Amino acid sequence: MAILKVARLGHPVLREKSLPVPIDEIRSPEIQRLIDDLVETMREYNGAGLAAPQVHVLKQICVIEAQGNPRYPEAPAIPLTVLINPVVTPVTDELEDGWEGCLSVPDMRGVVPRQTAVRLEAYDRDGARIDVVAKEFFARVIQHETDHLQGKVYLDRMRDFSTLTHLAEWNKYWLGIQEQDD
Numbered sequence: 001m002a003i004l005k006v007a008r009l010g011h012p013v014l015r016e017k018s019l020p021v022p023i024d025e026i027r028s029p030e031i032q033r034l035i036d037d038l039v040e041t042m043r044e045y046n047g048a049g050l051a052a053p054q055v056h057v058l059k060q061i062c063v064i065e066a067q068g069n070p071r072y073p074e075a076p077a078i079p080l081t082v083l084i085n086p087v088v089t090p091v092t093d094e095l096e097d098g099w100e101g102c103l104s105v106p107d108m109r110g111v112v113p114r115q116t117a118v119r120l121e122a123y124d125r126d127g128a129r130i131d132v133v134a135k136e137f138f139a140r141v142i143q144h145e146t147d148h149l150q151g152k153v154y155l156d157r158m159r160d161f162s163t164l165t166h167l168a169e170w171n172k173y174w175l176g177i178q179e180q181d182d
């Protein structure tokens with residue numbers, strides 16, 4: 001396994017659309033190694049998720065995990081989840097504001113409105129189908145990560161940039177004042 005270099009905002013790869021993984025390639029050593037490297041890289045940098053384009057690979061793969069994460073100490077736990085070719089469909093019009101950060105936008109936070117529940121269809125790393133309705137924090141992270149596969153970052157989803165803040169100022173001025181969701 002390897003810790004991969006994470007593309008930062010401004011790198012064109014973050015603005016490109018990723019391609020689906022052929023189903024019969026999911027179990028290939030190359031894809032399995034990429035998944036392992038995504039997981040290791042996400043954990044190394046304390047991300048709650050990481051998408052393949054963030055490591056310069058334009059494939060529709062992302063990994064999500066949140067448990068005991070120092071970057072998101074109040075986040076509900078999400079077990080390690082690997083999503084391949086995910087399709088996300090809102091199941092509600094309800095939006096909720098929550099704080100987000102991104103390993104490709106280091107040391108920044110901003111408030112992003114997201115659907116509170118989404119249907120998630122995808123494949124897992126064994127090629128088995130996933131079809132679930134995800135809610136709240138899990139739904140937020142799914143929307144954030146799958147946006148990366150479409151060349152979007154969370155900044156694109158903010159209503160405005162009045163809450164965009166450096167992490168040190170976030171800790172100083174915002175933490176605990178506004179509802180923290182991410």
Ligand SMILES: [Zn+2]
Pocket residue numbers: 101102103104144145148
């Ligand atoms: Zn991100």
